[in-house]
Amino acid sequence: MSKLRAALLGATGAVGQRYLMMLSRHPTIELEVLMGGDSAGRAYGEAARWLVSEDIPDRFADRKVLPTDPRNAEGCDVVFSALPAEAASTVEPEFVKAGLTVISEASAHRLEEDVPLVIPEVNPDHLGLLDLQRKRRGWSGSLVATPNCTVTGLAMVLKPLSDSFALRRAIVTTMQAVSGAGFPGVPSMLIMENVVPYIKGEEEKVSDESRKILGTQSEIGIRSANLQIAISCNRVPVIDGHVETLYAELGKDIEPEEAVDCLNRFRGAPQELGLPSAPMQPIIVRPEPDRPQPRLDRLSGSVPGMSVAVGRVRRGLGRDSIQLTLVSHNTIRGAAGTAILTAELMDNKGQLGR
Ligand SMILES: NC(=O)c1ccc[n+]([C@@H]2O[C@H](COP(=O)([O-])OP(=O)(O)OC[C@H]3O[C@@H](n4cnc5c(N)ncnc54)[C@H](OP(=O)(O)O)[C@@H]3O)[C@@H](O)[C@H]2O)c1
Structure with a gap:
């Protein structure tokens, strides 16, 4: 063909x-x-x-x-x-x-x-x-x-949590790479040896877009998901790879191992259809206590940069919540x-x- x-x-x-x-x-x-x-x-x-x-x-x-x-x-x-x-x-x-x-x-x-x-x-x-x-x-x-670019990795993780554990609320903090702002992006005098705790318009984009993506299609458009998201976006001195921490409140009690299993098993249409750019495993949960890291994990997956690396999956304040960290390549998976x-x-x- x-x-x-x-x-x-x-x-x-x-x-x-x-x-x-x-x-x-x-x-x-x-x-x-x-x-x-x-x-x-x-x-x-x-x-x-x-x-x-x-x-x-x-x-x-x-x-x-x-x-x-x-x-x-x-x-x-x-x-x-x-x-x-x-x-x-x-x-x-x-x-x-x-x-x-x-x-x-x-x-x-x-x-x-x-x-x-x-x-x-x-x-x-x-x-x-x-x-x-x-x-x-x-x-x-x-x-x-x-x-x-911040939404993609997050929504990929929220989707299986939502489908399996009735996700209710998400509290997210991001540490976003400078390449997310294009070239020349953030001036070096502002970002070196620093963290900038504000990215104009980003927090609204992350919650509105995530809700739309997780929403359902109707005759008049998409009905956004009824998910509460609180988000703080930060720019950090990393070239590529956004890091995000997630605190997820669920509609049921689970063990952290169930979340790990659910994320590792997540597959979608691209994997079923064997599309050329589909990573075999869209979400890879790392067992090491100090992963994922942008430098080590942004090129994760069988198609480099197309998988989201997750780690530090652990219990939140109760059995109906979990916490985790994710890394996603902002110009590959995020764009x-x-x-x-x-x-x-x-x-x-x-x-x-x-
Ligand atoms: N960077 C990321 O991680 C990321 C991730 C997801 C989505 N995005 C989105 O992707 C888009 C591109 O981002 P980027 O980071 O690649 O930006 P960028 O590095 O600033 O590149 C912008 C590109 O657009 C062209 N351009 C600018 N104004 C134009 C105009 N009026 N008409 C035609 N071409 C024009 C430029 O061409 P010339 O150089 O020839 O002027 C350049 O090729 C943005 O909408 C951004 O929000 C970025």
Whole structure:
């Protein structure tokens, strides 16, 4: 079968670079078009301030970055968007109106009621919203969003806890890597030897998006889950890999070992379907007392960076609560990897035209 033809918006950015790496060796997706803003017209290798430890794949280094225009994606089966939210708010609908399927990393459209906000292991059924979206907006293409980088790892852990133990409340503290703010991100004078206890808009995003992802689909959109989430977001001097601590209040008494077992056994549609970017085990619980750590665990999984590493699973204040720590790679599982997995899922379901 021929490969899916893909275009990438925001190709030069921190997330764009992860796409390039993941798609350079992808068995079913061919990245054909790179688009940018200020870098349009230049060779990719010159325009991108390269942040990944592996070199720019040869076949992309000389590729010309094109202006961000739907005409440049003509004939593409999928358009990945790694645009900043402000640009995404107007640019992405233009691509969709031109009949293209856009999978977006940006926050601009995530909470719109007819836009599926998808983690393939958690809520693949929300892609069913696309029929409503096309009907309502008269679009020939479709728009799918992927969550904020802090949400993805968290929602992947909340899902099995919710399904098995009737999760009621979550209290979360994050320690977020600087690459989560893109390039150049947080000035070094602010972050070195420091922790910044505020990330604008992040706490609202984490609770609203998590509730939407764990919600149920209805005829008029998604009914958000009735889950209380209290969250404190912090920026820390780590390059890649978000750390989050979770205190989860459950609807029943359990032993911590039951939570470990439940998280280790969690599987979703990508694993059942054997999708190329699906890690065999989406959540890996580490037994060591001092894990997970971003430097050691951000590339967890059979597809590096696609599994969430969990550790320190222990009892909370009562038998109906547990505490744990998780690490998730913010530009792989928290961005490019989840979007690519979503494209693979949509392709499997015949939702991408080829
Ligand atoms: N970093 C993360 O961990 C992470 C995780 C999940 C989601 N996200 C989201 O993913 C998106 C990209 O994040 P990032 O960290 O990669 O940002 P970034 O490093 O700042 O990169 C932004 C990219 O967008 C392009 N761009 C900027 N303004 C544009 C415009 N008006 N028109 C066309 N292209 C434009 C830039 O191209 P030029 O260089 O050519 O101007 C660059 O390629 C954001 O919405 C972010 O919130 C980020």
